[in-house]
Amino acid sequence: MRSSNKRCSVDIDIQRVLSQNITLVYDALDLQTIDSSKLKGLIDAKAMVMDTPEMIVAVYPPHPIIIQIGDRRTRITLQRQSEDIGAVPLWEIAIKCHQLVPRSQLVAYGFNYDVGVVVADGNAQAITMDLFVSNRQMIENVLEGHLVSFVPRLKFRRGETFYDLILEPLDEQRIKAHLNAHFQDNTLPPQDQLEASFRQEFGYLVLMLPRLFEGSN
Numbered sequence: 215m216r217s218s219n220k221r222c223s224v225d226i227d228i229q230r231v232l233s234q235n236i237t238l239v240y241d242a243l244d245l246q247t248i249d250s251s252k253l254k255g256l257i258d259a260k261a262m263v264m265d266t267p268e269m270i271v272a273v274y275p276p277h278p279i280i281i282q283i284g285d286r287r288t289r290i291t292l293q294r295q296s297e298d299i300g301a302v303p304l305w306e307i308a309i310k311c312h313q314l315v316p317r318s319q320l321v322a323y324g325f326n327y328d329v330g331v332v333v334a335d336g337n338a339q340a341i342t343m344d345l346f347v348s349n350r351q352m353i354e355n356v357l358e359g360h361l362v363s364f365v366p367r368l369k370f371r372r373g374e375t376f377y378d379l380i381l382e383p384l385d386e387q388r389i390k391a392h393l394n395a396h397f398q399d400n401t402l403p404p405q406d407q408l409e410a411s412f413r414q415e416f417g418y419l420v421l422m423l424p425r426l427f428e429g430s431n
Contacts, residue, residue: 224341224427225334228420232390234299235291235326236308236412238402240318243286245270248314253281256310277302281311288315291326299327299416305408312402324396325415331389331423339363339383345427374398375415393419 250270254261259274269284278294279302288311292302312320333341339362343350346366354361368379378394395415403411 224336226389226424226427227332227334228329228391228423229297229332230330231296231299232328232330233291233293233295233326234304234328234416235289236304236408237290237324237326238288238308238312238320239322239324240286240288240315241321243283243288243315243318245284247317248283252314256281257307279307281307283311283315288312295330299413303409305405305412308408309402309405320400320402322396322398323402324394325412326395327393327416327419329391329393329419329423331391333387333389337386338389339386341427342366342381342383342389391419391423 245265245267248270250263250265250272253263253270253272256272257274257277257279259277259279261272261274264271269282271283272281273279278292280289280291280293282289282291288308290304290307290311292304294301308323331338343361343364347353347361347364350361363383365380365382368377370377370379374397376396376398378392378396380392382390382392384390393415395418397411402408
């Protein structure tokens with residue numbers, strides 16, 4: 215998966231998906247009522263399940279999938295780098311995990327994406343500061359130092375969906391972008407709608423990032 219926008223004053227490429235996640239949030243979770251043995255048959259891979267009073271964790275080697283249940287949340291994460299999403303149906307696993315906690319009330323769910331961005335021309339750290347720091351000189355005067363990097367975090371809302379976007383420059387060419395899309399809903403959509411929404415929000419991220427950097431010099 216590769217995305218660029220030639221109209222941008224800064225040409226960026228979204229080269230790979232670093233990780234992807236679906237998180238389910240509940241009003242409460244009683245781990246003692248969850249049959250953790252059912253996690254072993256959740257996907258077609260042998261699971262290693264660690265069951266503690268605070269957290270239930272299932273990993274599925276050699277697949278880089280981890281399921282964490284605790285702290286009022288169920289997190290389903292694919293940690294493998296890839297060029298796109300969808301190789302592992304996280305939405306299907308999320309539905310199955312939701313069925314393991316019938317006594318808990320869902321209050322929200324969300325999608326998380328980490329993507330690797332490469333700046334074709336220019337310095338990623340300087341470009342990020344130019345875009346988000348309006349008075350760099352004033353800040354450096356107060357700090358009595360040279361501002362090397364800046365990590366912006368943008369929280370915003372589109373319709374009924376809340377977003378959290380973090381842009382972390384890693385070096386002169388690379389930026390790690392994290393997007394969380396949060397849905398305040400007490401009902402989990404059917405599997406096909408959950409998949410469509412997961413893909414749609416990722417598509418929004420891919421289209422939005424190059425447009426965001428149009429404002430840089």
